[in-house]
Amino acid sequence: MEQRDIPPETARPEAGAGRALPAIASLAAVCLVGALVSSSEPVGTVLIAAGALCAAAVFVEALRRGRALADRTARIAALQHTLARQETEATRLSAVVLPEAIDRLRRGEPAEEVLTSLGGRAGPGNRWGSDDALTPRFRTALQGVLAHAVDAVDNEESLRDSAQRAFVNVARRVQAIVHQQAHEMREMEDRHGRNPDVFGDLLRLDHGTALIGRLADSISVLGGSRPGRQWSRAVTLYSVMRGAMSRIIDYQRVELHSVSEVAVVGPVVEPLIHTLAELLDNATRYSPPHTRVHLTAVEVQSGIAVEIEDGGLSMSEEARARAERMLAQAQSGIDLNDLGETPRLGLAVVGRLAQAYGFQVSLRSSAYGGVRAVVIVPQHLITTASAATGLAHGIGSSSGPRAVSATPREHPVDAMPAGVSVPRPAPAPAPGPMPVADGATTERTATGLPQRRRKDRLTTTEVRPAARPQPADDNGPGMWLEAFHSGLSGEPGKDAPGAQDASGSATKGA
Amino acid sequence: MKEPPSSWEDGSPERLYVITGGRSGPSTSVQLDLVTLVVAKGPPRPEMQPEQASILRMCQSPLSVAEIAAYAGLPVSVVTVLVGDLMAAQRVHVRPPIPTAKLPDLALIEAVIDGLQKL
Numbered sequence: 001m002e003q004r005d006i007p008p009e010t011a012r013p014e015a016g017a018g019r020a021l022p023a024i025a026s027l028a029a030v031c032l033v034g035a036l037v038s039s040s041e042p043v044g045t046v047l048i049a050a051g052a053l054c055a056a057a058v059f060v061e062a063l064r065r066g067r068a069l070a071d072r073t074a075r076i077a078a079l080q081h082t083l084a085r086q087e088t089e090a091t092r093l094s095a096v097v098l099p100e101a102i103d104r105l106r107r108g109e110p111a112e113e114v115l116t117s118l119g120g121r122a123g124p125g126n127r128w129g130s131d132d133a134l135t136p137r138f139r140t141a142l143q144g145v146l147a148h149a150v151d152a153v154d155n156e157e158s159l160r161d162s163a164q165r166a167f168v169n170v171a172r173r174v175q176a177i178v179h180q181q182a183h184e185m186r187e188m189e190d191r192h193g194r195n196p197d198v199f200g201d202l203l204r205l206d207h208g209t210a211l212i213g214r215l216a217d218s219i220s221v222l223g224g225s226r227p228g229r230q231w232s233r234a235v236t237l238y239s240v241m242r243g244a245m246s247r248i249i250d251y252q253r254v255e256l257h258s259v260s261e262v263a264v265v266g267p268v269v270e271p272l273i274h275t276l277a278e279l280l281d282n283a284t285r286y287s288p289p290h291t292r293v294h295l296t297a298v299e300v301q302s303g304i305a306v307e308i309e310d311g312g313l314s315m316s317e318e319a320r321a322r323a324e325r326m327l328a329q330a331q332s333g334i335d336l337n338d339l340g341e342t343p344r345l346g347l348a349v350v351g352r353l354a355q356a357y358g359f360q361v362s363l364r365s366s367a368y369g370g371v372r373a374v375v376i377v378p379q380h381l382i383t384t385a386s387a388a389t390g391l392a393h394g395i396g397s398s399s400g401p402r403a404v405s406a407t408p409r410e411h412p413v414d415a416m417p418a419g420v421s422v423p424r425p426a427p428a429p430a431p432g433p434m435p436v437a438d439g440a441t442t443e444r445t446a447t448g449l450p451q452r453r454r455k456d457r458l459t460t461t462e463v464r465p466a467a468r469p470q471p472a473d474d475n476g477p478g479m480w481l482e483a484f485h486s487g488l489s490g491e492p493g494k495d496a497p498g499a500q501d502a503s504g505s506a507t508k509g510a
Numbered sequence: 511m512k513e514p515p516s517s518w519e520d521g522s523p524e525r526l527y528v529i530t531g532g533r534s535g536p537s538t539s540v541q542l543d544l545v546t547l548v549v550a551k552g553p554p555r556p557e558m559q560p561e562q563a564s565i566l567r568m569c570q571s572p573l574s575v576a577e578i579a580a581y582a583g584l585p586v587s588v589v590t591v592l593v594g595d596l597m598a599a600q601r602v603h604v605r606p607p608i609p610t611a612k613l614p615d616l617a618l619i620e621a622v623i624d625g626l627q628k629l
Binding site: 182186189190192194199201210238240243246258 | 522523524525526527528529530531532533534535544556557560579584585586587588590
């Protein structure tokens with residue numbers, strides 16, 4: 001179909017032929033009139049012949065014209081078809097191809113790949129290459145547009161990527177400094193622990209540092225990285241929740257209720273702390289300053305549900321839907337540029353973490369009138385508390401090894417629930433156990449379920465009679481106070497063993 | 511990207527101010543010093559803070575504040591706050607340290623000596 005490639009000037013010769021037609025026709029007419037007018041036969045014959053010739057020429061020309069007209073009609077139809085095709089392709093480029101290209105680039109596909117698969121390059125995937133209705137020029141133009149657009153988007157994306165990386169990088173450095181500082185702060189707190197004034201100031205500084213750390217963690221999460229430090233070992237849920245409390249401003253308003261004795265596996269400790277901290281921050285920020293925020297954790301079928309309830313203003317259904325939508329949006333990926341003020345930042349972080357680690361977060365109206373946020377930690381991220389070390393909370397870390405060395409493990413019952421009760425029988429067989437050693441061993445894992453506590457109590461009362469007389473005989477420092485205590489608790493203090501009975505009964509009574 | 515040093519894996523996520531509720535000293539008027547002896551009135555209750563529970567367990571027989579702090583691995587101020595709370599809740603007895611101010615002053619002693627000598 002090469003006529004489409006011919007420039008429009010090719011029509012000119014026909015126009016010339018068109019002008020020739022009237023001349024030939026008038027020539028024929030002149031010949032006819034001449035033949036009629038002339039009387040001599042030869043002249044008439046010649047004129048008639050010439051007229052016939054001219055008529056034949058006219059006829060031939062008319063035929064040629066008819067053919068040309070048909071040609072032209074066909075060409076117009078073909079051109080119209082081409083125009084329609086081009087229109088279609090241009091529309092498709094803007095409505096389908098470009099959005100798809102941008103979308104795929106945003107999802108991180110390499111620009112070259114996107115370009116090839118969408119027909120931006122000559123090759124097997126070239127959707128315009130095999131189309132006869134499109135001129136090569138038009139094809140090149142389409143590919144050019146696509147290539148330019150893809151280039152621009154790709155540049156933009158990589159710019160944003162590097163900006164995000166820069167964010168994360170800075171956040172990482174802040175995190176490292178904060179961690180270092182928190183570590184040193186703890187050492188200082190130990191060193192100056194005897195001076196309440198200095199200690200109080202240190203606590204305030206420590207708190208401030210933790211707040212900075214949370215911000216750095218948030219930036220890091222929004223930049224697509226993981227929050228803060230990593231924990232290689234499981235940490236008890238109680239510690240995780242208190243860790244979350246320690247990262248918000250109004251931690252004193254948070255009331256920590258009963259927590260089931262489970263631990264969270266190492267890799268999700270930090271994300272969970274951060275998630276809870278952001279939700280607690282929202283809860284304390286958007287409820288009246290004198291109200292409490294309730295933090296509880298209960299076991300549910302699918303895992304552990306951590307609930308945060310505040311007594312603030314209830315969310316309207318619309319606000320709740322908005323918040324949930326924000327969470328969902330964050331879960332599908334967020335844009336740093338889309339983030340507005342702080343509360344949105346918090347929810348965005350929560351959504352991102354929930355998506356990455358498989359928590360389920362939902363916001364509901366609370367019975368207290370405020371908002372109730374529930375985070376469900378799936379079963380596979382939960383482990384038994386015994387998997388968590390005694391280090392889970394600060395206390396007892398120093399007495400851990402001692403407890404282990406004094407453990408003869410005789411009670412088969414106690415062997416099962418691990419950490420807490422295993423060291424318990426230790427005082428009985430130990431030859432002359434200081435009561436101190438007893439305390440040191442029992443406090444090893446102190447977060448507790450009620451029933452475990454009850455077992456404590458039973459074991460304690462069983463063991464006590466064997467262990468107690470010795471300290472009484474020892475006449476160790478402060479034994480007089482124990483006698484005093486026995487007297488206070490209502491038992492008639494007979495003698496040294498009596499004192500022990502008294503404390504036993506006090507134990508039962510309590 | 512470099513992670514923070516691995517030493518950070520140890521320790522606990524909770525900070526001391528959460529354990530003390532932001533306080534740096536006991537709220538009670540009773541002075542607690544390092545040698546103040548503490549003894550539990552009974553076993554810990556389930557709803558107690560783990561640190562308080564472990565102090566109660568440790569103090570089944572009398573223990574000084576300094577010892578509690580050492581065994582618990584907590585600064586003394588934290589222990590005094592916790593013990594102060596336990597005192598307020600009537601869960602422990604403490605033997606208050608002898609206040610130095612109660613010692614009779616020199617003038618009084620001299621007056622007594624004088625008086626005795628005059629007899």
